[in-house]
Each structure stands twice: as structure tokens, then as C-alpha cells.
Amino acid sequence: MPVAGRSVGGALAAILGREGLREDDAARAAASVDGEVPRWVARPATPEQVSGVLALAHDAGLAVAPRGSGSALELGRPPARVDVVLDLGGLDRVLDWSPDDLTVSVQAGVSAGALATRLAGRRQLLPLDPPGAATRTLGGLTATAASGPLRARYGTLRDLLLGVRFVQADGVVTWGGARVVKSVSGYDVPKLMIGALGTLGVLVELTLRLHPTPEAERTWLVRVRDGAEAQAVVDALLDSAIQPNRVELLNGAALGAAGLPAGAAAVAVSVGTVAAAVRAQGEALAALARRVGGEAVPQPADFWDRYGRAGALGGGVRLRVATLVTGLAAALGELDAAAADLAPGVAARVTGCAAVGALHVALAPIAPEAAAALVERLRGFVAPAGGSVVVEAGPRALREALDPWGPVAPGPLGLMRALKDEFDPARVLNPGRFVGGL
Numbered sequence: 001m002p003v004a005g006r007s008v009g010g011a012l013a014a015i016l017g018r019e020g021l022r023e024d025d026a027a028r029a030a031a032s033v034d035g036e037v038p039r040w041v042a043r044p045a046t047p048e049q050v051s052g053v054l055a056l057a058h059d060a061g062l063a064v065a066p067r068g069s070g071s072a073l074e075l076g077r078p079p080a081r082v083d084v085v086l087d088l089g090g091l092d093r094v095l096d097w098s099p100d101d102l103t104v105s106v107q108a109g110v111s112a113g114a115l116a117t118r119l120a121g122r123r124q125l126l127p128l129d130p131p132g133a134a135t136r137t138l139g140g141l142t143a144t145a146a147s148g149p150l151r152a153r154y155g156t157l158r159d160l161l162l163g164v165r166f167v168q169a170d171g172v173v174t175w176g177g178a179r180v181v182k183s184v185s186g187y188d189v190p191k192l193m194i195g196a197l198g199t200l201g202v203l204v205e206l207t208l209r210l211h212p213t214p215e216a217e218r219t220w221l222v223r224v225r226d227g228a229e230a231q232a233v234v235d236a237l238l239d240s241a242i243q244p245n246r247v248e249l250l251n252g253a254a255l256g257a258a259g260l261p262a263g264a265a266a267v268a269v270s271v272g273t274v275a276a277a278v279r280a281q282g283e284a285l286a287a288l289a290r291r292v293g294g295e296a297v298p299q300p301a302d303f304w305d306r307y308g309r310a311g312a313l314g315g316g317v318r319l320r321v322a323t324l325v326t327g328l329a330a331a332l333g334e335l336d337a338a339a340a341d342l343a344p345g346v347a348a349r350v351t352g353c354a355a356v357g358a359l360h361v362a363l364a365p366i367a368p369e370a371a372a373a374l375v376e377r378l379r380g381f382v383a384p385a386g387g388s389v390v391v392e393a394g395p396r397a398l399r400e401a402l403d404p405w406g407p408v409a410p411g412p413l414g415l416m417r418a419l420k421d422e423f424d425p426a427r428v429l430n431p432g433r434f435v436g437g438l
Contacts, residue, residue, distance in 0.1 A: 128147070131308045226264045237269065248267070318362050
């Protein structure tokens with residue numbers, strides 16, 4: 001039976017202390033999710049407090065929305081309801097760092113920037129660099145399956161996450177993967193948590209694989225005349241002996257947003273290794289670019305900061321498009337055509353990891369109906385090759401007009417529903433936000 005609001009507030013205060021619980025209107029409004037204002041904002045300082053909050057919410061029939069930095073709150077469907085926002089920013093300790101083993105264990109509220117500062121003294125890095133990563137929490141990056149240009153060499157969180165400690169919807173604390181004390185039998189728990197948007201459990205600790213910082217690194221922008229030449233550069237590069245850290249595609253609108261020389265498209269390539277090999281691979285890249293009609297232009301050290309700004313577009317629509325590596329030019333052409341047809345005058349900024357066919361599209365604010373039509377058109381275009389289009393951010397009206405995750409086959413959807421039933425049968429965690437309304 002649901003507990004009365006006054007009793008819940010008192011119980012939360014007993015778990016968190018008065019400094020860990022906010023009930024004032026300003027704090028509640030600031031923590032709203034898609035306009036849904038929570039009754040309480042909880043900021044636990046320990047995993048045990050997270051456990052207590054979730055156990056109480058489970059027993060009281062409350063809906064809990066876990067939050068890291070709050071930078072991805074427009075990902076997914078609007079929530080069915082929000083009673084408690086669980087702010088994990090207070091879990092901000094580095095627990096164990098083993099430089100010799102290239103591993104680190106951190107609490108989920110540690111930001112990627114804070115960890116990078118800590119690791120820099122030993123020339124190690126966590127190669128995870130989506131836009132805005134410096135201020136985003138590692139728990140949030142995991143829950144949203146965020147990645148950036150460095151995935152071309154190092155992979156994604158599926159390759160970097162070794163183990164997790166998380167709190168189940170009923171408050172039970174569970175381990176999975178490395179540092180296992182208790183594991184959920186039969187499941188690869190760390191991988192289940194990646195991209196689940198906090199719907200299966202609340203991450204409180206992560207164990208991550210690190211990499212040495214390269215001795216030297218340089219970046220080149222391969223300037224080309226059109227999307228077809230950009231495709232030729234990517235194809236030739238991936239078929240060469242060059243070993244890049246990053247291979248990013250930019251269209252003309254993205255070049256302009258980053259303050260780079262105008263053009264129809266370009267491919268940004270970085271190489272990080274020992275200095276002599278960087279020089280040799282840079283020469284090989286220049287020769288490769290010339291063979292396909294392009295030009296490899298060396299870039300300054302701040303290039304990737306400027307690149308990150310190309311996709312930053314407050315208040316607009318952001319899409320994640322997955323397509324074949326061999327279909328990049330065709331996807332660029334369809335994006336331009338769809339934007340011209342459905343949102344005249346609105347240029348689509350396109351960036352993304354060309355090495356795996358993962359593109360990011362940023363659009364200035366447009367009518368939800370036009371945005372929905374554009375998304376559906378793109379989904380139809382990439383579907384024959386097994387591609388997908390996810391709405392990463394956009395107004396609530398857009399994410400109510402269509403499924404932001406896109407269509408999911410009955411088999412995988414049934415599996416995801418079974419997992420939700422196993423981990424959170426009472427629908428405590430982020431109800432309604434994930435695939436299929438889970």
C-alpha cells in the first residue's frame with residue numbers, strides 16, 4: 001500500500017539526512033524530467049543510501065528517475081511518472097586505481113573530466129570522449145551508451161567496462177563482472193547496464209579498463225569536394241595499414257559550425273602512437289588523400305575541442321544514425337534531401353565515427369511534425385541495411401509523436417521486456433522511458 005507523502009518525506013530524510021533531501025519548489029522544478037516535476041530530489045552520499053531510497057520507493061510504489069549530470073534527459077520517451085529524482089552526483093570518489101593493471105574503480109557520479117585529470121599524471125586515459133564528456137558522469141555515460149571519436153580505435157563502453165556494482169529496484173545491492181562478490185546468475189550484467197537508461201538498476205560503482213596515453217598524436221583534416229570523395233577516403237583508409245585513433249566525417253554545415261574552412265564534406269583523422277610512426281602514417285595519409293582527389297591538412301592541438309562544438313545545438317533535435325560504413329555518402333545525400341524537403345532552410349549538421357557508420361545529426365529547432373517526418377524518412381532509408389535512427393534529444397512533442405528508439409523486432413523486444421520483468425517487475429526505475437515503453 002502506498003505510503004503517505006508526509007511519511008515518505010520523513011523516511012527519505014531519515015535515510016539521507018536533511019542535506020541529502022530537497023523538497024522545495026525551486027529544487028523540484030530544476031530536477032524536472034520532460035516537465036514532470038518530482039515530489040522529492042534525493043542526493044545520496046553512499047551506495048547504502050541509494051539502497052535505502054530504492055527500497056523505500058519500491059515499498060511505497062514510487063517511480064524513481066536516476067540522474068547524473070542531467071545532460072541526457074531528453075533521451076528516450078517522456079516518463080510515465082516521476083516521484084523521486086535520484087541525483088547521483090554525490091557519489092564522486094575514485095575507489096581504487098591500479099596503474100600497473102590499467103584498471104580503475106570509481107563511483108558512478110565521478111565525471112569523465114575529473115577522472116582524466118587524476119589519470120594524467122601517470123599518462124593513462126579512459127578513451128571515452130562523447131561531446132561534453134568532461135562534465136558528464138561515468139554512470140550517466142554508461143546508462144546512455146555514450147561514445148565519441150576515440151571509439152574508432154578503442155571501442156565503446158562495451159569494451160571498457162569490466163564490472164559494476166548496482167542497486168536493484170528493490171534496494172538489493174548487486175555486483176556483476178570484475179570485483180564480483182555477488183552476481184546475477186546467467187547474465188553479463190555490465191553489458192546489460194550499458195544503454196539501459198537506468199531501467200534495470202542504479203549504477204553506483206564501475207570498474208573500467210584504461211589505456212596508455214600515446215607518446216605523440218597528430219590530426220589531419222582531409223578536405224574533399226563531395227560526399228563521394230569522403231566515402232572514397234574512408235574506404236581507402238580502412239583498407240590501408242594506417243592505424244588511426246579517430247576517423248570522423250563532417251558535412252558542410254558541421255565544418256561551418258566548427259569554424260573550419262568551408263566545403264561540402266571532410267574527414268578528420270588522428271593518429272596516436274610513437275612519434276616516428278605518427279610522422280610515417282601522416283605521410284601515408286597525405287598520399288592516400290591525393291590518390292582520391294583530396295588534401296590532408298594538419299590541424300592544431302585544439303582541433304577536437306572545436307570539433308565537439310559542431311554537434312552542440314541547444315534546443316534543437318539530435319539524432320543518432322547507424323548505417324553501413326560503405327553507405328556514408330548515400331546517408332549524407334539522403335539527410336540533405338530530407339532536410340531540404342521537410343524543413344526548408346534548416347541545415348543538418350552531420351558528424352560521426354566514419355569507421356563504424358555511426359553518425360550524429362544536429363538540427364535547429366523545427367516543427368515537431370516536420371522533425372517526425374524527417375526521422376521516419378531516414379528510418380525507411382537505412383532500414384534495408386539494418387540501420388537505425390534514434391532521437392537522442394528533441395522536444396517532448398516529437399518524442400510523443402513517434403517512438404524515439406525506433407521499431408524493434410518482436411524477438412528482441414520480448415527479451416528486453418523479460419529482463420525488465422526480472423530486474424524491475426514493479427516498474428520503479430524510469431518507467432516508460434525505454435524501448436517499447438519499458
